[in-house]
Amino acid sequence: MLHHQHKKKRFTIGFLSANVAFDVESLLFQGMRQAAEKYGVNLVYISQLENENLDSFKHLSDLHGMRLENNLNKSDNRLQASSKYDKLQTIVKNFAIDGLIFIGWSKDAEDSNIHLLQQAFENIPIISVGKDIDNITSVYTHGSQYISELTKHLIEEHLCRNIALIAPRKFDKRIDRFIDTMQAYQIYDQNIVIDKEIEGINDSVMRINAAFNILFNERQADIDAVIVMTASEGKYALEYLQDRGIRVPEDIKLVCYEDHPSIAYSSPSLTTIDYPFEKLGYSSGETLVRLLNEGKAPLLTEIPTKIVYRDSCGCSINSAPRFEYDTVFYNSENASVVDLAAHLSSLFPSLNINFDKVINTFLADIKEEKTDAFLPILQDELKRHNHEYRETTLQEFINALKEATFPYYSDNELYNIRAEKIWFAAKYIVKDFSNHQTILDFISTDKINKVLKAINQSFMSAYSLPKIIHVMENAMTWLKIPSCFLHLSKNEQLHDDSLVFSYYDDETKNISEKQVADVFAHFVNRKREERFDLVVMLHSLNQSETALIVMEPGENQTNTLISYWVQIIAALKGAFLMDESQELIKKLAYYADTDPLTKLFNRRFFYRSLKSAIKKEQPFSIFYIDVDGFKPVNDMYGHAAGDDLLQQIAGRITFILGKTSYPLEHELLYGNAKANAIFRLGGDEFTVLFNSTDPIEIEAYVKKLIRFIELPYSINGQHKSVISCSVGISSFPADSNDLESLLKKADTALYCAKKLKNTFQIYSSIN
Template sequence: MLAPFVGGIYYGSLIAGLSATARGHGRPVIAVQTSSAAADLAIHGGDPAFNSPVAWDHIGGFVVFADAAEPEYLMRTVQSGRPVVLVGHSLEAMDSPTVLADNAAGIREAVEHLVREHGCRRLAFTGDFAATDVRERHEGFMAALREHGLEPGPLLPTENNLESGVTWTVDDFVRQGRPDALVAGTDLNAIGAQRLLARAGLRCPEDYLLTGFDNLDLAGFVKPELASVEQPLQAMSSLAVDLLLRRMRGEENSPETHRLPARFVPRTSCGCTGFALALPTLEMDDERQRLFQRLSAVAPVEFSRSGEVTSAMTRATSLTADGLLAAAAGDTSEVRPAVDALRVLLDAHPGQETLRVICRSIQEYAAALQWDDAPSARRVDRAVLDMVLLLGRVNNHAQLGNQLHLRSLISTSYALSAALLHRRDADPRDPAWLALTPAGAGSIALRGPDGELRCTPGWRRLPGPAIPDGPISVEGFPPVEVIDAAGLEHTTFVVRAKVGDSDRGWLALVDRVENRVEDGRDLVNQCAALLTIALDLRDSEEHLRRAAHRDLLTGLPNRSSFTMSMQAAVEHGRPFVVLFLDLDGFKRVNDTLGHHVGDELLAHVAGRIQHCLRHIDIAARFGGDEFLVLLDGMTAGPELDELIERIQTAISRPYVLSGRTARVGVSIGAAEGGPTATLERILQDADADMYRAKAAGRALRGPVGSK
């Protein structure tokens, strides 16, 4: 499965439906996020940076959601021999089935409602036209206006599909007279528009009517409650899995487009009564059929194609009606089964609005029944009250569960931040920090300087085969052991560990689908982003640490670092010698050839000094054209004299710098160190000995400086 984001209400709901259907077919799911971990939430047409065949070795077929990848990438998937099904978008060049919500029909239903029920004559549209589905919704909007002979009001483009995308002004909205209604391409655009207009004193629905699209849970809680078009998200992804598996089995599967119905949900913002304070009139005499229609109104739109859930609505209707009849006779044993049946509908479309419609539908049904005696009526009233209270308790538990879940996510995010960004004993490369999350297993593939991927040792919560480390191809990531750890109950998520220009590689983890975090900033994205930032911080700290102890020009240790090495040698108690080197003739090179050539010369001198030393010796730049050398375990004698002569000879050879030839000499002083010597005294002795050598115009001879 390819999607711009692997969480959030929209993509998360699609993935939840896909995973559930795939599970029923015994197929594991790999959910690949094509956007980087910290990508802008407004993605259109696919991220050009996503061109990697990640996980292709494990994939038998692709379900591709809208804006997941550019057409060129999708064509590569088809050319690889892996079948593809598109969801939420279409591509004419691809011979692949497409599953779409009927965007145009949903918007047309909203426009029909505004025109016929509320007499609107001038309607405006707002949305992000970079998104293919919003363009389709606008086309349906225009078609509906043409059918009624109406001219469109202002067209108000947004910068993205979120509240922040509404950047047009109130003047744009009322330039040619205030529209009767505003139709938005998404719920979040609608909410952003309503808040912008409210700041200018325009009230909804008193001054204008408003509709959105997507029917987010938020739509029923904002003020005014937002009328919206509901998409059959889970049904879309479920159908996509069915179509893909048919192609994977080699069955004939035409590349036709499958459009599933969307449904307009009226609320306060379109001028209707919100939260089921008054149920719409239904002209029918059969009270059971009326109850069935009421309950059908709260079912998700995809239930219209599901015989199983239609059966659930029929069962809920029958058990509710029979339970009330039994209660009238004094038998309350049927109340609980009726509540359990109604709970199926509430669980399918949880929320305060669904609860109120169900409760008022029960009350309406009970009120329409005729009773011969007052005790029966009282028993029915009591049964209705019990049903309402029990359903309310169910809804409260669900809301409490959501609150606890979000609190848990906040706590987890805090713990992850503390572990990855602040604790120095936790290595970000070791995915054991995933134990702080609900994840079941994980693997990290980091990109080396050569661009090759290498897995760090994997992590798993439960016993099982070890998740291997070592070199891996992008096609082979994640390791098969991660996918096996997911089984069918969980999903394997793959997200690029990329924040801004920092592209570290990939993170794979095993978890359940998250569709309760509205903006898509779910845990897997936080993990990948924090991993990237933590690695960047560690590298920055290492760079600063090195910079604090390194000379930037020559790459040698600086004076501070050299002093620490001397201190360690003193504490170790072994003999050592310090050489103090000062270049002869360096100023002449600087003055005649320029400082940039002088810098180049110093870098060459540093290299020649290191070439003369043993691997245990340390060379450093003292400053300017002066260098220091620490010779571990050495004392005055022929070996030292030979080394000094070798250094002098190496440095005195000609240098070719920027096309010019230059020569310098070097004066070298030496001082022996020991357990009783102070660092300052050793450096003073070596410096003094160097000046004696420079004054004599000779190489170091005779005894070295005192201990």
């Protein structure tokens, strides 16, 4: 078993995200936060958010009535596993993470990846949550066992015989247990198990529609019950059946896996397996802390759960739960209140309730030492902490409290009567509190969604990094995020030169100032002095740029932060795409204005440049250059040799006149070519905008050009003196301030020069 040799003052544990789209990760993280707070350790949520996760997240956000709009590039390839773990190793190192929790049903835990995960983090302990994995410390729930129990319930309690199953996205033991149970009752029908038929469909609505279309339309199946594997699919299955005019549960029983307010308060409410995500998160955090502190922990920790029977299978939502006595307390007449409180605290670690106070007040009430004090105190305890307590958890707490205190009044008939009245009222207080909390949650979610929508609209018009940063500054206050750091870099090293946004202590830090250049390191070092929770999310924007954000969640659920991060990614990709598009436009414009053979500017761009130069009213001259003797070379040696000769000529013109050419200015010019106002008009004709009208300077450069042009050239491997050039020159504004007239005068001067060849003629010198 791996453990640290040097015990730290405060450990930091990490939670490796599998698919940020699922609500279950928020519940797992919430449980881990409670454990981290209790044991005084730091917690870092790590997500390598890639585009396949983003697609899923868009769909699952519908469960909360929210759709995110983004312009993410769906064609990006997913990073290879080895590269992924390299990035994660860097994050683990940067945040000095001592141990890591990963999700047991994720791709990280698949046979092809688990060894990579173990190799990447061989120096720190790792724990699987949600599924037991060989030779790895695991905290899990036997979900398949409850699928079997739920199937038996439909068969025995509701006499169902044709039970359809819409299988999960990935094959697991739950399918086997369903099949085994149906076969045990000799009623298994493969025709109503939908699995491979909808493989590859990730959208829950599409999966449900496709599955029911196969069952009802293609196979004409006569079913009396259906089991689906997620709360969201349960919600959409109910909508589908009701839209089709099928009554639930009268015509078809509908049950699912996982609980959620959307199915607990649907009509009818859905029977489901209450998978204990929050308890799993808490226990995995607790187990990892124990492993770090003691160097050992149980290899396997099973977290039990239960089936929540509701209206959709034909059971009543208000049916009383079975009351089971805990033999430890029932037989322990001398158990103290302190013992009872400790026992309840161990059963319900996520409930931050003063168990001593609650127990003492209850016992005083039934003995009439106090009058009706217990119920108000119970309400105050529930309200005071403002936790998102789930109704099932609270009902379990009331049942456990009733069971634990029963020995104190079991032999007194009067106390029993008073106790039963209190428990009856407590049950409805819990139910009302849970309903109230659910309503508040929906109101809060609606408010957050409106804020996220407003932020998203701002991001949609932010096509540059400064504008994106401005939107982020406002979002910090709107979402009440305590701190946030955004890095853009070529790798995942959190160097200050990659830090583009820094926010903490209720203000954005100016990272360009020297005194706060090390703001991120300063923040992390300061936080190490106190306990912290951080959310770290990574995304590859393109082949070279990586974005990494570090946030303190505050009171936000991870889904809210992920929604915000998805928007930032979309904005960053839009900004990068805009930059790339502008760069592409520049390149295309350059190529459109360039002669492909000589790489000089072409006739089209010459006229635009000349017009622009005239508008600036700065003196310049036009050199019209015509090559003498080019056609015979082209005819004798071929077009390939002719093209090569033109390239050599262009190089010589650029060498002699490049630095003295007119300084071109145009927003679409690309690279160093903007310094050379040299053009190939076509064939063997060239022109130059010369940055002077001084006759002496013109004569000096043009003579140098003519001498240089007539030097030998390499033609088919041999040096030959075969060509010369003639040059005609006109000047602006001395000869004309009109474009056409200026060109005509340069052409006239060239005509005069060509009569003599290998010379030049200035228009103003013509008699």
